[in-house]
Amino acid sequence: MWKILVVSDSHGDNDAVFAAMEKAGDYNSLIHLGDVGANWHEIESRCPWPAYFVRGNCDYDYSLKQALVLSFGGHRIYCTHGHMQGVHAGLNVLRYTALENECDIAIYGHTHVPFLAEADEDVTILNPGSISRPRQEGRKHTFCVITIDDDDKVSYSFDDIGRN
Numbered sequence: 001m002w003k004i005l006v007v008s009d010s011h012g013d014n015d016a017v018f019a020a021m022e023k024a025g026d027y028n029s030l031i032h033l034g035d036v037g038a039n040w041h042e043i044e045s046r047c048p049w050p051a052y053f054v055r056g057n058c059d060y061d062y063s064l065k066q067a068l069v070l071s072f073g074g075h076r077i078y079c080t081h082g083h084m085q086g087v088h089a090g091l092n093v094l095r096y097t098a099l100e101n102e103c104d105i106a107i108y109g110h111t112h113v114p115f116l117a118e119a120d121e122d123v124t125i126l127n128p129g130s131i132s133r134p135r136q137e138g139r140k141h142t143f144c145v146i147t148i149d150d151d152d153k154v155s156y157s158f159d160d161i162g163r164n
Contacts, residue, residue, distance in 0.1 A: 002072040002148040003027040008081070008109025009130035011058065012037030016131040018046065019161040020143040027145065031070070033109035033128070034059060034081030056081035056109060069101050074152040076101070082108030082127070091117075091125055098123045105146070105154070111135070114142045114158055126156060 005024045010017050010032070021030065030047050032040070034056025044051045055064035067080040078098040085094040087110055098106035099122070107126045113136040114129035129142035136142075140160040147155045 001150055002029070002146070004072065004146040004148075005030045006033065006107055006126070006128045006144045006146060007031075007131045008033035008128050009035045009056070009112050010037060010043075010132045011035050011130075012039065013132035014039055014042050016141060016161060016163065017043050019163070020131055020159075021047065023159060023161060024143065024145055029070075029072070031077075031079055031107065033079060033107060034064075035109065036064075040064070052079065054079050054081055057083040067097075069103060072146075073148045075105055075148060075154060076103040077146075078103035078106040080106075080108050082110035087111060087127075095123050095125060098125075107146075114144070116144075116156055116158075118156070124154070124156075128158070131161065 005027045007020050029049050030051040032053045034054045035058045040053050053064050070077045078101050094106050105124045112130035115127040117125045128144035131141050134141055141163045142158055142160045145157050
């Protein structure tokens with residue numbers, strides 16, 4: 001079973017990421033979808049599981065990749081910040097990029113707004129929202145946990161770190 005903590009847009013607020021790590025409890029991996037800030041190694045060093053990071057439009061560490069494809073169980077996840085796919089204008093480019101990479105899940109950040117569109121036969125698209133600078137109504141500092149059970153069934157749960 002996989003339990004994957006997904007965060008985005010912390011903008012250097014590592015304490016917000018640490019709060020999500022604590023609240024998420026026992027997980028197997030952490031994925032940060034960009035705009036992490038300069039001290040992303042601090043998050044990586046405190047994460048007890050593998051941690052994956054992509055570069056956002058506000059990140060200047062070019063050792064971070066623009067996108068990653070990760071496999072968990074029988075699922076492939078396309079991970080990106082989303083600015084290069086123009087997610088503010090729509091999700092079609094992101095969806096097609098995920099399909100080109102043979103992924104059934106695409107996760108992105110950039111908009112600071114949580115989003116989930118589950119697909120029956122195509123690509124599920126997910127945005128965990130922003131852990132530090134939310135833009136959705138209610139302004140909750142959100143993250144998501146993706147759970148893939150032993151039968152490869154995927155579930156998604158959003159939560160927030162309780163910060164106002």
